[in-house]
Amino acid sequence: MNLVTVNTDTIRIGTPIPLSLWDVNGILIAPKGFVIRSQADLDQVVAQRQQLYIDVAESEVHRRAYVGKLRSMVTDEKALGEIAESQFSSFELERTRDITLSDEPDWLDLQEQTHAMLRDSNAESFCARLDKLQLQLNRHARTNPDGTLFALIHLSSTELRRYSATHAMLVSVMCSLAAREVLKWPAALEDSLCKAALTMNIGMTELQDRLAVQKEQPNLEQARQIEHHGARGLSLLMQRGVTDPLWLEAVVDHHTKTPGPLAVRSEAQRMARMIQRADMFAARLAPRASRTSESPASAMQAIYFDENRQVDAAGAALIKATGIYSPGSFVRLASDEIAAVIKRGSNTTTPRVAVVINRTGMPTGELIVRDTSKPDYKIVAGVSHRDVKVQINLERLLALTKPTATDRRW
Known part of the structure; x- marks a missing residue:
């Protein structure tokens, strides 16, 4: 690990951090994509750790951004001495990179990224792909939540192609908005929730895509795979290097139907319930060869009441975050x-x-x-x-x- 210090003044409050933060002993403080909510939170971390570090080997982006920044200075006809003495923090470089990136998301490309990530069995590349995808979805959901919902609901409602990928992205974004805007969950819990939502069906990804175009009802073997996909998902995620216990428990239990308030549940079980209700909405929304889709409003109303016909706290939070009539409907x-x-x-x-x-x-x-x-x-x-x-x-x-x-x- 090649650690270098970070100028904490360049860390932006309220936006995902572009590189992981470490302490001097190589202990992870905040993963890439984590959101530091306030200056007070940052000051507290700095007071405890004295100095923050990043691993410059974490991302090839750092090197490209450094070269790009130097080229920019040359283009601006900066003095040679000024260029030679320049020192850029990783966060300043990532800010420069953000400016050069288009703010317009390519949803079909994100769909392909999700499709590839869910089928990646290599632990290192799987985690890198997932982190990259989550960072992009988080950025789009923050900068234009309505546009993000519009694109994903439209994709989910109109095509069968890459069903599992689109389904996972929509559920993740819905959970993110509800956790952040309505329930005010901590950023770390929101991050675990979103990654659990993206990988909730990793234990049956290929089957899920097959069922979307299959006209017949699931056969006995397919039904068995559906029943056990939570446990299989746990096994696959652990093989891919996932160790977050909240994430893993939420994936295992995201199909468990347990009515009742969120407040009395553990964090992992709150996450599982949020995913379960958003999953139900997205499934009703999507067309399949074997059935027609529901309107988003009808699908949204279906998650408002729990199994006992009482108002469901998770469903209500999702509706408040996205609206009964969501963008894209x-x-x-x-x-x-x-x-x-x-x-x-x-x-x-x-x-x-x-x-x-x-x-x-x-x-x-x-x-x-x-x-x-x-x-x-x-x-x-x-x-x-x-x-x-x-x-x-x-x-x-x-x-x-x-x-x-x-x-x-x-």
Whole structure:
């Protein structure tokens, strides 16, 4: 391990750290992607450890960023002496790298990354792929949560390709938003939750993709694999180097149906319940060869009550985080227009929408944005993706999901 000191002034509060933080003895303090919530938290760590370090061998990105920073100084015609004396922290370099990266996510590429990660049996490359994927999803969910939900719900609702990958990403993002925005879970617990959600079905990934296109009901052998995929997932994750007990327990128990409040459960069991409810939503949302999909609103309402027909705390948190009518879903308005939900609103039932079919049943040339909190445009019903028969311009709709200064959230 090649440790070098970090200038703590360059560590950004409230955003995922680009490289793992270590102490002088090589003990991990915070993994790559961890979010330091406040300056007070950072000051406390610094007071305890005196100095923080990063392993420059952790990422090839560090070297490329260093070279890029030097090239930038040459282009800016900096003095040769200034260039020679330059010292850049890893966090400054990662900030430079962030500026050069496109803020527009490539969702099909992320889908392929997830697909490959779930099938990777090599411990070193598996963990690296998972960390990279989680960092990207975390960044997109923070910078544009509405756009992230829109893309993943649209993918989940419209295609069977790479079903297991899309399903895992959607469940992970939903759990992340609920944990962070509603339940206010610590960043470390949120990170474990998201990784458990991404890998919840690793014990049946190939079977899950096969079942999505299979017209027949699962046979006896397939049913056996489904029943035991939690335990198999535990074994596979441990073989791949996962040691986080919360993550592992959540994967084992994510299909256990245990009604009751979240507050009385252990951290791992809270995670398992969150994943179980989000998993249920995503499964109802997705079409399969053997059945049609439900509308997002119908799927969301199904997770609101538990097995005893009581309000489910995990389901309620997910609904509050994503809305009953989530971005990426379609709705019918009181004006008899069909609209795509583009942003969550000031409460769970009043999102911002863009009309795609007018009241005469014709596609709109220009996307008309409506505020569903107004009586004339209130939502009267959810609409399934299969019932929207017009060609949708996804790029134009995704552009409308970007945050603005006037956005409101509950």
